[in-house]
Amino acid sequence: MIAPLTASxxxxxxxxLRVTLVxxxxxxxxxxxxxxxxxxxxFPGRFLLDAVVHLPLxxxxxxxxxxxxxxxxxxxxxxxxxxxxxxxxIAFQWTGAALAxxxxxxxxxxRAMRLSIEAVDRKLVQAARTLGANRWRAFLAVTLPLxxxxxxxxxxxxxxxxxxxxxxxxxxxxxxxxxxxxxxLAIYTGLQIPGTDIAVARLVVIAVLLSLAALIxxxxxxxxxxxxxAHVI
Amino acid sequence: MSFDIDIQARMGDCRPALRLAxxxxxVAVTGPSGAGKTTLLNCIxxxxxxxxxxISIAGRTHFDSDNSIDVPPDKRGCGYVFQDARLFPHLxxxxxxxxxxxxRRGSSHWTLDELADLLNITALLSRRPASLxxxxxxxxxxxxxxxxxxxxxxxxxxxxxxxxERAEHVNSLIETLKAAGNIPILLVSHDPAEVARLTxxxxxxx
Numbered sequence: 561m562i563a564p565l566t567a568s569x570x571x572x573x574x575x576x577l578r579v580t581l582v583x584x585x586x587x588x589x590x591x592x593x594x595x596x597x598x599x600x601x602x603f604p605g606r607f608l609l610d611a612v613v614h615l616p617l618x619x620x621x622x623x624x625x626x627x628x629x630x631x632x633x634x635x636x637x638x639x640x641x642x643x644x645x646x647x648x649x650i651a652f653q654w655t656g657a658a659l660a661x662x663x664x665x666x667x668x669x670x671r672a673m674r675l676s677i678e679a680v681d682r683k684l685v686q687a688a689r690t691l692g693a694n695r696w697r698a699f700l701a702v703t704l705p706l707x708x709x710x711x712x713x714x715x716x717x718x719x720x721x722x723x724x725x726x727x728x729x730x731x732x733x734x735x736x737x738x739x740x741x742x743x744x745l746a747i748y749t750g751l752q753i754p755g756t757d758i759a760v761a762r763l764v765v766i767a768v769l770l771s772l773a774a775l776i777x778x779x780x781x782x783x784x785x786x787x788x789x790a791h792v793i
Numbered sequence: 794m795s796f797d798i799d800i801q802a803r804m805g806d807c808r809p810a811l812r813l814a815x816x817x818x819x820v821a822v823t824g825p826s827g828a829g830k831t832t833l834l835n836c837i838x839x840x841x842x843x844x845x846x847x848i849s850i851a852g853r854t855h856f857d858s859d860n861s862i863d864v865p866p867d868k869r870g871c872g873y874v875f876q877d878a879r880l881f882p883h884l885x886x887x888x889x890x891x892x893x894x895x896x897r898r899g900s901s902h903w904t905l906d907e908l909a910d911l912l913n914i915t916a917l918l919s920r921r922p923a924s925l926x927x928x929x930x931x932x933x934x935x936x937x938x939x940x941x942x943x944x945x946x947x948x949x950x951x952x953x954x955x956x957x958e959r960a961e962h963v964n965s966l967i968e969t970l971k972a973a974g975n976i977p978i979l980l981v982s983h984d985p986a987e988v989a990r991l992t993x994x995x996x997x998x999x
Contacts, residue, residue: 686866687879692870
């Protein structure tokens with residue numbers, strides 16, 4: 561039970577971490593941009609944008625996965641475009657698993673970042689403007705650094721959501737060993753096979769340890785950036 | 794002409810207006826709370842767009858509704874000391890003081906050290922705004938505006954939240970700036986007596 565990880569377990573952990581990190585890092589700037597627009601701009605269609613961003617949170621994950629398959633599959637409009645122009649296929653690839661995880665994590669990341677952007681006093685941005693900073697520089701000097709705790713909180717929520725992603729992933733990119741079989745999918749696969757209790761238990765322990773490590777790391781990062789009173793848990 | 798301003802603004806039901814054409818270096822605007830004094834300063838700084846009118850300071854037109862001129866706040870060269878100071882909480886006092894110098898090309902009349910000395914805030918340079926008293930916060934805000942090499946100064950209730958000794962200190966600083974005569978200053982105060990000793994050019998809003 562406490563033996564070092566086997567080669568196949570390492571493969572699952574490494575794939576899960578790669579999928580999750582790519583998902584979080586690629587989604588982060590998009591989520592922050594959406595959070596800023598929703599927090600600071602008033603425009604027609606804002607409610608619709610807000611609703612679309614939150615859809616993955618309320619839809620059954622299988623539905624989100626199916627929509628991704630329709631859009632990014634070989635015959636889907638985006639998938640065909642990516643294949644024709646860049647020669648890239650996403651469906652049934654680990655990159656597709658990252659896309660599914662990113663889409664599922666997006667609403668949680670946007671919510672955390674939006675709260676922290678809304679908490680930045682606009683009067684400080686005004687002060688920066690009167691001191692000679694244009695809109696972009698005032699954003700970089702004031703709004704962005706003051707919303708770092710929200711960015712970290714969003715990243716950790718996104719990490720937690722991504723590493724546990726199951727429904728959209730298995731629907732969109734299937735359950736291919738070494739390519740799309742992430743930790744939750746490997747646990748699910750093990751549960752389907754009799755006599756694999758110990759293998760499944762080992763994967764469950766790995767999942768718990770990974771999630772705990774992420775939480776502890778995020779607490780440390782947030783406290784370091786925002787003072788000892790701040791926390792994400 | 795240092796100030797040539799004729800604007801009408803809107804603030805809820807209140808419609809503050811300011812008409813002012815003077816060569817005086819220091820102009821004071823007084824009036825009761827809610828008369829729209831801060832709204833007018835926001836208009837002059839470019840943070841609020843007046844309904845109509847025009848704003849020229851030291852020969853530069855910043856706003857002219859007839860000719861569709863509305864210079865953005867970062868291009869107006871204004872040193873605005875807000876009533877609530879608005880120091881950046883994530884920066885040290887020194888970083889706050891030097892904030893404007895990163896974005897403006899002109900050079901200030903003072904160096905950081907001279908001004909910190911003048912405002913008696915040298916000991917605070919490495920601290921964060923959250924640990925400052927009201928008077929210290931106000932002096933840092935004044936220093937930040939002055940170090941940004943402004944073409945004109947807007948002071949919103951500069952003496953509020955200062956004890957009498959500090960108020961005297963800031964008063965004499967304003968007198969020094971006025972005597973130097975190179976930066977037009979518009980000062981807003983609710984207290985006519987407070988501005989009486991600083992300038993004879995007083996506009997009263999009702």
